[in-house]
Amino acid sequence: MPSISQKGRNMPESPIRKLVPYAEKAEAKGKSIYYLNIGQPDIKTPxxxxxxxxxxxxxxxxxxxxxxxxxxxxxxxxxxxxxxxxxxxxxxxxxxxxxxxxxxxxxxxxxxxxxxxxxxxxxxxxxxxxxxxxxxxxxxxxxxxxxxxxxxxxxxxxxxxxxxxxxxxxxxxxxxxxxxxxxxxxxxxxxxxxxxxxxxxxxxxxxxxxxxxxxxxxxxxxxxxxxxxxxxxxxxxxxxxxxxxxxxxxxxxxxxxxxxxxxxxxxxxxxxxxxxxxxxLSTPQSYFEDVKKEYIERRDTLISELQQIEGIKIGIPKGAFYCIVELPVKNADHFARWLLESFSIDNETVMVAPAEGFYSTKGIGTNQIRIAYVLNKQDLIKAVNIIKEALKVYKD
Structure with missing residues (x-):
């Protein structure tokens, strides 16, 4: 067959979206997923x-x-x-x-x-x-x-x-x-x-x-x-x-x-x-004040829950709604797939974005994930608890 371009071969997969097939299979089996992988806010559009x-x-x-x-x-x-x-x-x-x-x-x-x-x-x-x-x-x-x-x-x-x-x-x-x-x-x-x-x-x-x-x-x-x-x-x-x-x-x-x-x-x-x-653009300033307050509370909740997990490092965000977390694992990409394929609590699991895809230097970020704190505080607490319990049984 005709060959594709070198550019096409070099195009990287998205670390944010490449695990979607695993998530779809998990949902087809009846699992509920907390999506921490993508910056899709649940805040209502004006x-x-x-x-x-x-x-x-x-x-x-x-x-x-x-x-x-x-x-x-x-x-x-x-x-x-x-x-x-x-x-x-x-x-x-x-x-x-x-x-x-x-x-x-x-x-x-x-x-x-x-x-x-x-x-x-x-x-x-x-x-x-x-x-x-x-x-x-x-x-x-x-x-x-x-x-x-x-x-x-x-x-x-x-x-x-x-x-x-x-x-x-x-x-x-x-x-x-x-x-x-x-x-x-x-x-x-x-x-x-x-x-x-x-x-x-x-x-x-x-x-x-x-x-x-x-x-x-x-x-x-x-x-x-x-x-x-x-x-x-x-x-x-x-x-x-x-x-x-x-x-x-x-x-x-x-x-x-x-x-x-x-x-x-x-x-x-x-x-x-x-x-x-x-x-x-005619949205009142109060909208942003309320949204900002919500994200601050979500960030603080997320960080507080993550800090209870032994062996991790957290980059404390000063803005946006993302955070990088370094896990006590060798390969966060494998861990993220394993979460979707093989682990759940009460039939619930978590989808995260492996952070290696946010680096261009090979071998950097392999044990890190990106979390988007775009879920409500109760869901964030549940999601972090799933990660916490998963790390107790996960084998690299």
Whole structure:
């Protein structure tokens, strides 16, 4: 038979979704599963967003502009203004999810074999988008020992070569929940400017910061307009993962012009989803205050329960709704599959994401999992108890 591409062979499986067949088999046997593997919030989508679609009287569902509708982009600019970030609607290109924004950016600023430096562990799909665009990720390992803080700038300097085009961060971080400080952002900005690199920041979890910490965007940096690109999305902010609406924001006109060519090639982002996303921008601030309070309580519950398990290490999240946990096992991937195939309590089990897939350095993270605390507190307690009891009987 004809062969597939080398790129196709190199494309990694998703650590978040690859165990779905095991979960489906477990459910077919009558097991109930606590899904801790995926960042799908159980928070209700704002009613104003759903209502905008339900009550719309569109007669012809037409294309929108390739860069997204003017009215929606103007309201996104107003959203940023509320957060003391001044951008024009022309600085914004609406995409089909943050995923498309990342792919467009990689395609616009890098050629095959160019390099992007990313602190690992990082969102697993970054490596997939890099593979799809034939570019290389140069990882810098951050450690659970210091809660995944920014590695030293000297470590970044070691990796910069003539093929380096960008440094990329996720702030707050997926999968670690780490929140970069203003000082850390300024350090990255300095190195980007000195080496004439792009600084890309995935800021889809901006609203979710804890313990009195606040989010500092790279768009707040002065003198870096030609270097900075922000990735954003409605998925987590408004619990609208299925809308598949994101955007990229940059004041660099050349990048916008180039990205727009990619956007024109896929025609336009989905019209109904833009209508819902535009309406979501009128969600009152009280919604976020309530959601943030809920996530703080869930995080504290999760950490408290995990700390009762002997032999584990926990990265304490300062933002987002993920946490990395190091288990007293050799192979967390095998443990995660075993949970679904062979273990349950009262016919209930747990699905987690093996963290090895969030690293590009081979052999790192093999005994770690990522937990998304998107379940209610009672379910989190039950889920952690299942993990606790499973570790007592599991054999590597």
């Amino acid at each position: 009613e104003v967003a759903l209502k905008a679609v339900k009550e719309n009287n569109i007669e012809v569902l037409s294309y929108s502009r390739s860069e997204g509708s003017d009215t929606y982009r103007k309201k996104i600019a107003d959203y940023y203004a509320y957060h003391n970030i001044k951008v024009s609607h022309t600085d914004i290109i609406v995409t089909t999810g943050a995923s498309e924004a990342i792919s467009f950016i990689f395609g616009s600023i890098m050629d095959p074999d160019d390099e992007v430096i990313i602190c690992e562990p990082f969102y697993a799909n970054y490596i997939a988008f890099a593979t799809a665009n034939s570019i290389k990720v140069r990882p810098i390992i951050s450690s659970i020992e210091d809660n995944f803080a920014l590695p030293s700038i000297a470590e970044f300097e070691k990796l910069i070569s003539s093929r380096t085009k960008a440094i990329m961060i996720c702030n707050p971080g997926n999968p670690t929940g780490y929140l970069y400080s203003k000082e850390e952002i300024e350090q990255l900005a300095d190195i980007a400017k000195r080496h004439d690199l792009f600084l890309i920041s995935d800021e889809v979890y901006r609203e979710f910061t804890y313990d009195g910490h606040s989010h500092y965007s790279i768009l707040e940096l002065e003198g870096l307009d030609e270097h900075t690109i922000v990735i954003d999305s409605v998925s987590k902010r408004y619990s609208m993962c299925g809308a598949r609406i994101g955007c990229l924001v940059t004041r660099n006109e050349t990048i916008r012009y180039t990205v727009l060519k990619f956007a024109q090639a896929r025609l336009s982002p989905p019209t109904y989803a833009q209508i819902a996303s535009e309406a979501a």
